[in-house]
Amino acid sequence: MTGGPVAGRRVLVKVPATSANLGPGFDTLGIALSLYDELTVTATGEPGALVHVSGVGEGDVPTDETNLVVRAIVYTFEALGQPVPGLILHAKNSIPHGRGLGSSAAAIVSGVMAAKGLLEGIAEVDSSTLLRIATELEGHPDNVAPALFGGLTIAWTTSDGPSHKRLLVHRGVSPVVFVPESTLSTKLARSLQPASVPHEDATFNVSRSALLVAALIQSPELLLAATEDRLHQSYRAKAMPETDTLIRMLRDAGLAAVVSGAGPSLLVLGSDPAQRLFAAQLVAEHSVTTWRALMLAVDLKGATVVPHPVETTSLTDS
Known part of the structure; x- marks a missing residue:
């Protein structure tokens, strides 16, 4: 049986849209917005992945192991040295694709946060590690930083990897x-x-x-x-x-x-x-x-992940 100790766990993930650059802040500034992709991820003892998508991307995005969220989950498990479980994903997407609102960053952050939630108590992941893994997948941190942490973020990269500073936006904006x-x-x-x-x-x-x-x-x-x-x-x-x-x-x-x-x-x-x-x-x-x-409003929380009970019939019914 595959899946290791996380088999049978389920988490709910919610990730905001983002807008990067904001004019002059090219590849540096980003802001989180109150438009969300939501994801339910169940870890199973069977290999492979099955993805159900509703909303934006339904019928267009891959529904197997090539799905970007799945790839981000797998990458995070492997980066943390953990066995990769089988996966069942239910995605409810609202962030438009290919429109400059961070849809790929949201997918990556969804996967990283799902892995974090599934591995709770097994492999603890701090904010620096989340940003590093997400940036490795995305290529640059200006979208993944606000998606992860909310608010206005300043992102930069050093020889030690990506860093960020989160700031609260004035309520009049x-x-x-x-x-x-x-x-x-x-x-x-x-x-x-x-x-x-x-x-x-x-x-x-x-x-x-x-x-x-x-x-x-x-x-x-x-x-x-x-x-x-x-x-x-x-x-x-x-x-x-x-x-x-x-x-x-x-x-x-x-x-x-x-x-x-x-x-x-x-x-x-x-x-x-x-x-x-x-x-x-x-x-x-x-x-x-x-x-x-x-x-929209400025999202203040960033990505969230919470455990969710698994009904006894859910895996077979999915």
Whole structure:
């Protein structure tokens, strides 16, 4: 029988969407948002994995061992030196895929947190280890850090691995995300950036990134100036022309609009709830295609995992 000591355990995992970069904070700043993927994971004594998906990705994402959540669970077990159990997953997804809201980071964090929960009392995992494992899977920490820890996160990497600082966002900050029907791969978005940028552009972004942290935690009235960017958004604009057009229109109207992650969704960081209603009105009036407005809050908890009882018939019924 496989599965080791965790066979028969079940956990519930909840992971927030994220928006990275926030304009000038390329590959460094990220924020957690109140839109969630939820996952139930049962460890079994039989090898292999079976995945049931409802919501976003239903009928599209793999439902076997190649599923990203499953791969993250397996990777975490192996990284901790534990035998990998059989797995039954029930995923209820709300985070859009390929839209710049951290769906792959959420899948990875879901798997890492599920492994942590299944191994409770067997292999304890601290926050640094969670971030390290998730970053190894994702490639960089700017999305996985806020997904793990919530709030606004500053992420950086040293020779010892990734680190983060979590900060509380000012209660006046009111996010709204506009999600188009089209998608854009992160790989494509990154390929459009140059290998180097002018010194003055780098200096510009350093100043705006510093200002953005202050704006988000203390002075929301500075968000428009703080979200200016010269490192990545203009280079990626040709891959998402309507996103670029809408961002320019919103910023001309005084709203702190940026590309969400790699796009093509756009994020408006309102300094009060009225601003995001104004943003929604402007997008509805000026957009050419359909955009879904998501009025969200900043998630403060990050990813959570709790044990869940296993009914005696659940494994065979699944």
